[in-house]
Amino acid sequence: MTDRLKLVTWNINSVRLRMPIVEKLIEEIAPDVICLQETKCPDANFPENAFRKAGYEYIAINGQKGYHGVATVSRLPLENIEKRDFCDMGDSRHVAVDVPFNGTSLRLHNFYVPAGGDEPNREINPKFAHKLDFMAEMKSWLQGSETNRPAVLVGDLNVAPYEHDVWSHKQLLRVVSHTPVETELFEDVRETGGWLDAMRQFTPMDDKLYTWWSYRAKDWSKADKGRRLDHVWVSEPLAPHIKGTSVLRDARGWEKPSDHAPVIAEFAA
DNA sequence: ATGGCGTATGGAATACGA
Numbered sequence: 626m627t628d629r630l631k632l633v634t635w636n637i638n639s640v641r642l643r644m645p646i647v648e649k650l651i652e653e654i655a656p657d658v659i660c661l662q663e664t665k666c667p668d669a670n671f672p673e674n675a676f677r678k679a680g681y682e683y684i685a686i687n688g689q690k691g692y693h694g695v696a697t698v699s700r701l702p703l704e705n706i707e708k709r710d711f712c713d714m715g716d717s718r719h720v721a722v723d724v725p726f727n728g729t730s731l732r733l734h735n736f737y738v739p740a741g742g743d744e745p746n747r748e749i750n751p752k753f754a755h756k757l758d759f760m761a762e763m764k765s766w767l768q769g770s771e772t773n774r775p776a777v778l779v780g781d782l783n784v785a786p787y788e789h790d791v792w793s794h795k796q797l798l799r800v801v802s803h804t805p806v807e808t809e810l811f812e813d814v815r816e817t818g819g820w821l822d823a824m825r826q827f828t829p830m831d832d833k834l835y836t837w838w839s840y841r842a843k844d845w846s847k848a849d850k851g852r853r854l855d856h857v858w859v860s861e862p863l864a865p866h867i868k869g870t871s872v873l874r875d876a877r878g879w880e881k882p883s884d885h886a887p888v889i890a891e892f893a894a
Numbered sequence: 895a896t897g898g899c900g901t902a903t904g905g906a907a908t909a910c911g912a
Contacts, residue, residue, distance in 0.1 A: 638911085639901060663911085665902065691902050692910075740912055748910095752910095783912075800896070802912060824912080839912075841897040850896070854912080883909085 627701070627725040631656045634735070634779035634855055635876075636837075636885035639795035640664040640696065644675050645699035646879045650887055651813050654873065657700050658724055662737040662781040664694035671696065681766045689717040695780070701725050711762050712755060727894045731863060732771055736780035737761075740802045745804040753801065756783070757810060764814040775863040781885065784811040787825070789833050790853035803850055820858035823890060824870045836872055837885045845877065857890045866892045 633656040637643050640661055650656070659681065664671065668688045676684060681698040686709040688694035696719045697703065703722040711718060718737045723730040739759050742752030771778075786808045788794040797803040815822065828834045835851025842848045859867055873887040 663901095688906075740910080742910090743912085796896080798910080837912075838897040839897065841895085843895085843898070848895095852912080881900095 626876055628727055630658065630724065630726050630731075630892040631855075632658045632660070632733075632777065632779070632890045632892070633887045634660040634662075634781075634857065634890075636662040636737070636781040636855060636883060636886040638663050638665070638883040638885070640645060640694075641670065641672060643883060644672055645882065646876065646882065648675070649680060649879060650873070650876065654889060656889070658733070659698050660733070660735040660779050661696045661698070662694075662735070664688050664696050665691060666694055685720050685722050687717040689715075693717050693737055694720040695737050697722050697733065697735050699724060704730070711759050711766075714755070718759075723735070726775065726892065727866065729775070731775040731777060731857050731892075734767075734771075734776070734778040734780075736778065736782060738763075738781065738783045741801045741807070743801060745799060745801050745806070756801075757806070760807075760810050760814050764810075764817050767814070767818040769819070771860050773862065774860065775866070776860040777855065777863065777890070778818075778820060778858040779888070781854055781891070782811070782886070783854050784808060785852040786811050786822075786856055787853075789831060790835070792833070792850040792852070797852075804852060815858060818858075819860055821861065821864050823857040823859045823867050824853070824872075824888065826867070827870050830878070834872070835886075836888055840876055840884050844851050855885055855888050857888060863892070866894065868893045
């Protein structure tokens with residue numbers, strides 16, 4: 626049965642520390658495929674056995690010690706695993722796979738885009754320069770390559786592109802993740818690659834939509850000063866098949882939570 | 895009060911996240 630597919634993307638902020646809530650997600654949502662970011666774990670230490678026990682036998686990981694790291698785990702076979710080293714930094718920020726869907730397969734890219742540091746100025750902040758260079762390389766690498774086949778790009782893209790993707794557009798215009806130089810480049814990457822913003826197809830542009838809430842808020846839910854940093858993009862051939870997206874906000878309140886909530890996307894033939 | 899916290903490394907204090 627490959628005529629339905631339930632996909633979750635989640636910045637887990639240490640996969641080893643958070644296996645209990647990953648298992649809770651699996652019990653509650655039963656995704657077919659889970660894309661994780663910030664696994665913070667070398668490949669040799671990735672909790673493969675726990676995922677296998679939970680039914681996720683197919684695992685594509687691109688991890689490193691201490692920082693970053695992405696993983697795509699699946700109940701369905703994964704093929705053509707590809708890991709690209711953007712900006713030649715040696716960072717583990719991307720893994721792509723083919724997943725069976727609807728009698729064929731879809732290409733699934735899992736990204737962890739650099740956060741970009743504090744100062745939104747590439748001249749004085751190398752992390753911000755890296756973030757912009759990373760997105761520029763995404764644009765040139767992806768332009769046209771996934772336009773004509775079913776494809777999904779998910780992950781922590783670390784940009785909140787629209788006014789209602791942040792709690793205060795005005796107060797965040799000079800804060801990294803929502804500056805015009807980032808949001809304009811972000812849209813350029815998306816449009817040039819032929820991608821559609823799936824989450825905004827199911828939530829009106831005038832409604833607030835967040836996937837991340839800072840650990841530092843005294844009461845994250847009450848303050849609700851969130852940002853939409855995690856995304857689901859789909860290629861045009863796949864667009865007719867996306868049946869819904871949602872943010873599992875509850876997971877932000879689970880025991881020892883990640884500061885990101887999972888984003889769920891469902892596809893059908 | 896948009897950082898007041900949290901994680902990894904390493905075994906205290908620092909780098910990093912956004």
